[in-house]
Amino acid sequence: MAKNHVTxxxxxxxxxxxxxxxxxxxxxLRDELQLTGSKEGCASGDCGACSVMVDDxxxxxxxVMGVEAEGSSIETIEGMADGENLHPLQQKFLENAALQCxxxxxxxxxxxxxxxxxxxxxxxxxxxxxxxxxxxRCTGYDKIIRSVLEVAxxxxxx
Amino acid sequence: xxxxxxxxxxxxxxTIRPDGVDKVTGRAAFGADFALPGMLVGKILRSPxxxxxxxxxxxxxxxxxxxxxAIVTSAxxxxxxxxxxxxxxxPPNYRHLSQNLMAREKVLYDGHAVAAVxxxxxxxxxxxxxxxxxxxxxxxxxxxxxxxxxxxAPVLHDDLFTGGVEPKPDKPSNVAKRVEFAIGDxxxxxxxADVVVERDYSTEGIHQGYIETHAVVANMGEDGQATIWxxxxxxxxxxxxxxxxxxxxxxxxxxxxxxxxxxFGGKTTVYLEPVALLLSRKSGHAIKMVxxxxxxxxxxxxxxxxxxxxxxxxxKDGKITAAEADxxxxxxxxxxxPVHLGCMCGFTPYDIENxxxxxxxxxxxxxxxxxxxxxxxxxxxxxxxSAIDELAGKLNIEPLALRExxxxxxGTRTAYGPTLGVVGFEETLEAAKTHPHFSEPLGPDQGRxxxxxxxxxxxxxxxxxxxxxxxxxxxxxxGAPDIGGSRASLCIxxxxxxxxxxxxxxxxxxxxxxxxxxxxxxxSRVTFALGMVVVNAAEDCIVQLRTAAAKIWDIDVEAVVxxxxxxxxxxxxxxxxxxxxLGDLAAKTPMTGGPISSEKSSNVQGPGPAFGTHICDVEVxxxxxxxxxxxxTAIQDAGRAIHPGYVEGQMxxxxxxxxxxxxxxxxxxxxxxxxxNPGFLDYRIPVASDLPMIxxxxxxxxxxxxxxGVRGVGEIPIIPPMAAVANAIxxxxxxxxxxxxxxxxxxxxxxENGG
Ligand code: FES
Ligand code: FES
Numbered sequence: 013m014a015k016n017h018v019t020x021x022x023x024x025x026x027x028x029x030x031x032x033x034x035x036x037x038x039x040x041l042r043d044e045l046q047l048t049g050s051k052e053g054c055a056s057g058d059c060g061a062c063s064v065m066v067d068d069x070x071x072x073x074x075x076v077m078g079v080e081a082e083g084s085s086i087e088t089i090e091g092m093a094d095g096e097n098l099h100p101l102q103q104k105f106l107e108n109a110a111l112q113c114x115x116x117x118x119x120x121x122x123x124x125x126x127x128x129x130x131x132x133x134x135x136x137x138x139x140x141x142x143x144x145x146x147x148x149r150c151t152g153y154d155k156i157i158r159s160v161l162e163v164a165x166x167x168x169x170x
Numbered sequence: 171x172x173x174x175x176x177x178x179x180x181x182x183x184x185t186i187r188p189d190g191v192d193k194v195t196g197r198a199a200f201g202a203d204f205a206l207p208g209m210l211v212g213k214i215l216r217s218p219x220x221x222x223x224x225x226x227x228x229x230x231x232x233x234x235x236x237x238x239x240a241i242v243t244s245a246x247x248x249x250x251x252x253x254x255x256x257x258x259x260x261p262p263n264y265r266h267l268s269q270n271l272m273a274r275e276k277v278l279y280d281g282h283a284v285a286a287v288x289x290x291x292x293x294x295x296x297x298x299x300x301x302x303x304x305x306x307x308x309x310x311x312x313x314x315x316x317x318x319x320x321x322x323a324p325v326l327h328d329d330l331f332t333g334g335v336e337p338k339p340d341k342p343s344n345v346a347k348r349v350e351f352a353i354g355d356x357x358x359x360x361x362x363a364d365v366v367v368e369r370d371y372s373t374e375g376i377h378q379g380y381i382e383t384h385a386v387v388a389n390m391g392e393d394g395q396a397t398i399w400x401x402x403x404x405x406x407x408x409x410x411x412x413x414x415x416x417x418x419x420x421x422x423x424x425x426x427x428x429x430x431x432x433x434f435g436g437k438t439t440v441y442l443e444p445v446a447l448l449l450s451r452k453s454g455h456a457i458k459m460v461x462x463x464x465x466x467x468x469x470x471x472x473x474x475x476x477x478x479x480x481x482x483x484x485x486k487d488g489k490i491t492a493a494e495a496d497x498x499x500x501x502x503x504x505x506x507x508p509v510h511l512g513c514m515c516g517f518t519p520y521d522i523e524n525x526x527x528x529x530x531x532x533x534x535x536x537x538x539x540x541x542x543x544x545x546x547x548x549x550x551x552x553x554x555x556s557a558i559d560e561l562a563g564k565l566n567i568e569p570l571a572l573r574e575x576x577x578x579x580x581g582t583r584t585a586y587g588p589t590l591g592v593v594g595f596e597e598t599l600e601a602a603k604t605h606p607h608f609s610e611p612l613g614p615d616q617g618r619x620x621x622x623x624x625x626x627x628x629x630x631x632x633x634x635x636x637x638x639x640x641x642x643x644x645x646x647x648x649g650a651p652d653i654g655g656s657r658a659s660l661c662i663x664x665x666x667x668x669x670x671x672x673x674x675x676x677x678x679x680x681x682x683x684x685x686x687x688x689x690x691x692x693x694s695r696v697t698f699a700l701g702m703v704v705v706n707a708a709e710d711c712i713v714q715l716r717t718a719a720a721k722i723w724d725i726d727v728e729a730v731v732x733x734x735x736x737x738x739x740x741x742x743x744x745x746x747x748x749x750x751x752l753g754d755l756a757a758k759t760p761m762t763g764g765p766i767s768s769e770k771s772s773n774v775q776g777p778g779p780a781f782g783t784h785i786c787d788v789e790v791x792x793x794x795x796x797x798x799x800x801x802x803t804a805i806q807d808a809g810r811a812i813h814p815g816y817v818e819g820q821m822x823x824x825x826x827x828x829x830x831x832x833x834x835x836x837x838x839x840x841x842x843x844x845x846x847n848p849g850f851l852d853y854r855i856p857v858a859s860d861l862p863m864i865x866x867x868x869x870x871x872x873x874x875x876x877x878x879g880v881r882g883v884g885e886i887p888i889i890p891p892m893a894a895v896a897n898a899i900x901x902x903x904x905x906x907x908x909x910x911x912x913x914x915x916x917x918x919x920x921x922e923n924g925g
Contacts, residue, residue: 032291032293034293042202042203046205047196048196048199048200048202048203049195049196049197050196051200051202051381051382051431052202052383052460053381053382053383053463053850054463054849054850055462055463056463056849056850056851058463058849058850058851059381059463059850061381088196089195089196090195090196090197092195092196093195098191098194098195102194102195105194106186106187106190106191106194107184107186108815109184109187109655109813109815109816109818109819111190111193111194112432112653112654112655112816112819112820112823113380113381113382113429113430113431113432113433113653113654114189114193114194114198114429114431115200115380115381115382115429115431115432116381116431117193117194118194118196121194136863137859139858140858140859140861141858141859143857143858143859144857144858144859144860145857146857146858147381147850147855147857148381148858149378149379149380149381149432149434149823149826149827149855150432150654150819150823151819151822151823151826152819152822152823152824152825152826152827152861152864153822153826153857153858153861154818154822154861154863154864155815155818155819155822156858157858157863158863
C-alpha cells in the first residue's frame with residue numbers, strides 16, 4: 013500500500029511525514045515522528061492522554077487520522093515549554109505535586125492550556141467539566157484542578 | 171524551602187521531584203515509549219469464550235502471510251509440572267502463571283491468551299491474528315462466586331482440591347482454599363451481646379484502571395542473553411518470573427525499568443514479557459508489544475468481587491462483644507483471591523475479645539485477579555464498616571463515638587496474631603471529630619458517613635546504593651520502581667542525613683544489574699523500606715567521610731563529627747580545624763582512601779501498621795438515583811510525611827478510586843460469559859466533574875522502627891471510601907445499600923422499594 017505524504021506544522025516547525033492510511037495522528041506522532049509525549053491510554057477518545065491542539069482546537073489525536081492533518085498546525089506537549097522555560101502550568105504542576113505517575117500529565121497540560129486560552133478566569137466547576145475528558149487514576153484530580161485555578165489567578169494578578 | 175516545624179531541614183517539605191521536569195515536558199519514557207531499530211510488533215490472539223476446550227490451533231495461513239516472522243502458542247512454552255509450581259518459598263505458582271500467560275488445554279475466561287504473532291507492522295500482525303483458526307469445544311462457565319461454589323457448578327480445574335479443610339476433599343471443586351482467623355469464644359461473645367446486627371453484602375470485580383497499558387520491548391541475543399525494557403512494579407519480579415516461566419537462568423536476563431504509568435498492584439505480575447521474549451527468540455528480532463485497553467480489561471487485573479456475611483454483637487453501652495465475618499472472594503481463573511488479607515484487616519480497627527473470620531478463595535471464569543491497593547481490605551471494610559454503622563444506629567450511639575469506644579490501640583490483640591505496637595487510630599478519630607467537616611449542617615436528601623480502615627503495611631527485601639560523586643553531589647540508586655514520587659522521598663531522606671541541599675541529591679532507579687534484589691513496589695513499602703536502606707547507606711557514607719577528615723587532620727575519627735553537611739572537630743579538645751564540606755572531602759578522596767559509597771541490602775522489618783478515618787457527604791437524587799459526593803475528608807496516620815504533597819496525593823487518589831468502586835465501577839458479564847464493558851466509556855472511572863476537592867489531614871504518630879517514623883501511606887486511603895459512601899447514603903435517605911456498585915439503577919430500585 014502506498015503511503016500518504018502529509019505536510020503539516022508541528023510546534024511551529026514545518027514537518028512532512030509519510031503515513032499509512034489507517035494510522036492515526038497519535039500513531040504518526042509517536043511511531044513516525046518520535047514525539048512520544050502524547051500517550052495512548054485507550055485509542056477510543058475516552059482518556060485524553062493523547063490530547064493535542066490541531067489548528068487551535070483541542071482534540072484526541074487517537075481520533076484524528078494522520079492524513080487528516082494535511083495543511084494543519086499541530087501543538088503537542090513537546091512544544092509547550094519555551095526552551096528552558098517551563099509554561100506556568102508545567103511549573104505549577106511540579107510545585108503542587110499535581111502528578112504522580114505522570115502518564116496523564118501531558119494530556120492534562122495541553123487541555124488546561126487550551127481552557128485558559130479560551131477562558132482565562134474559569135470557576136472550579138468550569139475547570140472540572142473542561143478536564144472531564146482527561147482521566148487520571150492517581151491524583152483524584154484535586155491538585156490538578158487547584159494548579160489550573162492558581163495559574164489563572166496568578167495570570168489575572170500579573 | 172528548607173527548615174520546618176518538625177525540626178528537620180528537608181523531611182516534611184514539598185520539594186520538586188527529581189523526575190518532574192521530564193514528566194511535564196513529555197520527555198519521560200514510559201513502557202510504550204521505547205523502540206529499537208528493526209523491531210517487530212507482537213500481538214496476542216485471545217479467547218472469545220469464557221470456558222472452552224482447545225481442540226486444535228491452525229496457524230498455517232497466518233505463517234504464510236508476508237511480514238509474519240514468528241507465531242507462538244502454549245506448545246512453545248515449557249510445561250511446568252505441579253511439582254515445580256512453587257520455586258523457592260513463596261508465590262507465584264508458576265504452573266498457574268504459565269497457564270494464564272498462554273492457555274494450554276482449556277481457555278478459562280474471555281480474553282485468555284491463545285497464540286501470539288510477531289510481524290513487521292501492527293496491521294500485518296492484526297491480519298495474522300485473524301488468520302489463525304482455533305477450534306473450541308465450548309464448556310459451561312461460571313462467573314459468579316456463589317454459583318461457582320455450588321456442588322453442580324462447572325469445574326475449572328480438575329486438579330484443584332480445597333485446601334485448609336479436614337478431611338481433604340476427594341472431588342475437585344472451584345473452592346481453592348478456606349482460611350480462618352479466630353480469637354476468643356465467638357458463641358460466648360454473641361451470647362453476651364444485647365444487640366446483634368447481621369447482614370449480607372456483595373461487591374463486583376473491578377479493575378485497577380491505570381492509564382498506561384502494559385507494554386514491553388524484548389530482545390533475545392544470539393548468545394541467549396535477554397534484555398527487556400518494560401514498565402512494571404518490579405523489574406526484579408519481571409526478571410524472576412520470566413526466567414521461571416521460560417526455564418532460563420536469572421542472570422541471563424536484564425530488565426531495564428521504564429517510567430510506570432500507574433500500577434496500583436496490577437503490575438505485580440507478567441503478561442507480555444515472556445511472550446515477547448519467546449517471539450524474539452523465534453524471529454531473531456527485538457519485539458515490541460503494547461496492550462490495547464480492551465486487552466487490559468479482559469486479561470489483566472482485576473481485583474476480586476465478593477459475597478460476604480457480617481455479624482456483630484454489642485452490649486447496650488456500645489462495647490462490642492463478638493464479631494464474625496464470612497468472606498467469599500472470587501479469584502478469577504486461578505487461585506489467589508486476597509481473602510486472607512480481608513480476614514486479617516477487617517476487624518483490626520477494633521479491640522474485640524471474640525472474633526472469627528472465615529474466608530474462601532474461589533475460582534471463576536474471569537481473568538486472574540491480582541493485587542489492587544490494600545488487596546482484600548477494602549472489600550472486607552465495605553461490609554464491616556457498614557455493619558459498624560448499622561450497629562451504631564441500633565444502639566443509638568453516634569457512629570464515631572462507637573468507634574472511639576472500641577478503638578484498637580497499642581496492646582490490642584489482632585485476630586490474626588500480632589499485638590499492635592504504637593498506632594494512631596484514636597488520633598485519626600480525634601482529628602475527624604474536631605474537623606469542621608464533621609459538624610457542618612446538611613440539607614435535605616443529604617447525608618454524612620464515617621468509615622475507618624486498617625492496613626499492616628509491608629517492608630521486605632530492599633537494596634540501594636549511595637555514592638558521593640567527585641564534586642560532592644550525591645547519587646542514590648535503588649531498584650524499586652517509582653510509581654508515585656518515591657524518588658523525591660528518597661532524595662529528601664538522603665539530603666537530611668547528609669545535611670546538604672536537596673539540589674545536590676539525585677535519585678535514580680537502576681536496572682537489574684545495577685543493584686541487588688528488590689521486592690516489587692507494593693503494599694506501601696518503598697518510602698518505608700527503601701528509605702531505611704538509603705538512610706543506612708548514607709549514614710555509612712558519613713562514617714567514611716568522618717574517617718577521611720580524621721585522616722586529613724590527623725586526629726581520631728571519634729574526634730570528628732558530621733554537622734550541617736560538613737566534618738567538624740568535635741569540640742575544642744579535638745583541635746582547631748576549618749570544617750570540611752562534602753565537596754572538599756569528595757575532591758580529596760584520592761588521598762584519603764578512595765571513593766565514598768555504600769551499598770546496602772536488607773530484608774526490612776517493622777513497617778508501622780496504619781489506620782485512616784474518612785468523612786463523606788452525599789446528596790441523593792430521588793428521581794434518578796444518582797449519588798453526588800458533596801464533600802470528602804480523608805484522615806490518616808502517615809507516621810511521618812516525608813513529602814506531604816505526595817502523601818496527600820496518595821490519599822486523594824485512593825479516595826477517588828474508592829468513590830469509583832462505591833458508585834460506578836464493575837465488570838459486567840453477559841450470559842455468554844463475555845465481558846460487556848471492556849473500555850473506559852462503559853467501565854467509567856471517576857472524572858474530574860464527578861468529584862469535589864478531597865480534603866486531607868495527615869496525622870503523624872511516628873513508626874518507632876523507622877529513623878524518621880515513616881509508615882506506608884498508599885494502601886489505607888482506598889479502604890474506607892465504599893463504606894463511607896454507603897453510610898452517607900443511609901444517613902441521607904434511610905436505606906442501607908449492601909451491593910456495590912451503588913449505581914443509579916440500584917439506588918433507584920432501593921428507593922422505590924421503600925426508602
Ligand atoms: S488515547 Fe486518545 S483518548 Fe485515550
Ligand atoms: S498521575 Fe497517574 S494517571 Fe494521572
